Amino acid sequence: MHLPSRHARVRVRARAWVPALAFAFVAAVIAACGGTTPSSGPATALPSGVIAVEAKEYQFTPSSITAPAGAVMFSVKNAGAQEHEFEIFKGETVVDEIEGLVPGLTKSLTVTLEAGAYSFVCKLNGHDQLGMKGTLTVN
Numbered sequence: 001m002h003l004p005s006r007h008a009r010v011r012v013r014a015r016a017w018v019p020a021l022a023f024a025f026v027a028a029v030i031a032a033c034g035g036t037t038p039s040s041g042p043a044t045a046l047p048s049g050v051i052a053v054e055a056k057e058y059q060f061t062p063s064s065i066t067a068p069a070g071a072v073m074f075s076v077k078n079a080g081a082q083e084h085e086f087e088i089f090k091g092e093t094v095v096d097e098i099e100g101l102v103p104g105l106t107k108s109l110t111v112t113l114e115a116g117a118y119s120f121v122c123k124l125n126g127h128d129q130l131g132m133k134g135t136l137t138v139n
Contacts, residue, residue: 047075050108053120055101056080058127060120063134068113072138074098077106084122088113088136113138 011057050073054061057080076086078101087097088111095118096111118136 050075052077053086054079055086055132056059057082057124058130058132060086060122060132063127064136064137065120065134066139067113067136069113069138071110071112073108075106075108076101078103083124084127084132085124087121087123089119089121114129115139 017058051065053065053074053076055076055078059109074086074097081103083103084101085097085099086101086107086109088095095113096109098107098109101107113136115138118138119133120136121133
């Protein structure tokens with residue numbers, strides 16, 4: 001009977017950890033790059049310069065935002081019971097958007113904006129007509 005050497009057994013054990021390490025690495029990279037994660041606990045502090053927006057039935061909080069021109073990062077949390085969207089408009093043109101914002105989910109959006117007047121709305125199911133809109137001023 002041939003028994004594997006001690007080194008062969010170590011290699012087998014090391015290979016068992018590879019999937020777990022790979023998963024942990026990928027999760028860390030996604031989190032660092034602003035991936036979306038559902039939040040179930042208390043809100044955590046956002047990095048400097050990130051604008052936190054809460055979407056709830058028929059309102060955004062805050063409803064008026066001022067930001068500097070350039071890359072602007074939004075962190076939008078659905079604190080309501082219905083699905084919402086966060087759409088940024090310049091006049092009638094959609095600049096960028098977050099879709100599929102289901103209850104409890106927080107998503108990030110980074111968009112480059114020039115100085116001017118913008119709006120943000122949720123047009124899903126006519127929510128904008130019920131008051132789910134806000135103003136965005138970029139200096």
